[in-house]
Amino acid sequence: MPFINFSKDEIQCKIVYYGAGFCGKTTNLQYIFAQMGEDTKGKMVSIDTRGDRTLFFDFLSLNLGKIRGFDVRVQLYTVPGQVHYDATRKLVLKGVDGVVFVADSLKVQRKKNIESLINLAKNLAEKGISIRTVPVVIQYNKRDLDGTDSEILPIEVLEKDLNSMLKVPSYSASALKGAGVFETLREISKLVVKDVSRKIMLVDQQLK
């Protein structure tokens, strides 16, 4: 549900980072926040518990430049990953324009990734949004653990588990080190902006 403000020539979009607990959603936002220039980012707000778990959400606002004369501002949110925080996830998903699904590459997290994706589809459906039509990008996080003692799943297995039905763009990443973080953000922003542009064109046609 993008906000198109004709008075300020501004479009505001909402992108939500979704995924199981400890998969690296907050780490993605922290890396983006650390790398972006002062003139394009706002403050990062985090509501978390002492154990580094997101209690409510993280929030970061970014200015992406202009399309068709409108300033595009995206607001990045994360959700708490733990199963019992479903009410909070639903709240954060309100008005969402695009989703980054962060999957944990660790083998032990395989089931949790699938459960979280099903939970996303269910919560979107409750808001009348189909996971097949809303812009979605999947990120396979923690690829830097490859070759260490922690056993991680091959990309092919993750693709089969999570992306065989959706067939959306997917990226390998290490949110901690930064690899793939901006590629993911760039792709979801592109998809969301494309979606919004289409809506603006529809409005344009109606105005004529």
Place this chain on the structure above:
Amino acid sequence: MNIIITKEDLKKINFFLDKVVSSSLAHSVLLVDRSGQLITQYGNTMDIDILSLSALTAANFGATAEIAKILGEEEFTLLFHKGKCENVYFTAIGDHVIMVTLFDDKTSLGLIRLRINQIAEDLSQTLVSIFEEKREVSVSGSQRPS
């Protein structure tokens, strides 16, 4: 569904917000949608990070709505936080919007509430049209940016 705010909409909304600010001595008022998007601001917001404030306002309302449900209420329609110097008052305006009023000790909560109550119904009517499903057809009078 996309939400479109035209210059005409904003003119109407600002008329009501000006009424609140000028008659209650609040220093600023924000209108925020329930998903956390800022619709507009009026008055002196100083150096406040209003985008974060908007996101947290929606979250705050959502969280207290859950408290309300535990108590058998649908939701709490107003919230008030008092600080040493700054105070903030949140009011639900219709189903989609939250009004955030920031004020200091130059005025009182009673006066703020009175002034908001006086315009709430009319402002709600204006906002309802913005959030209507088939909004697109009604923006024909709006001006496109050059």
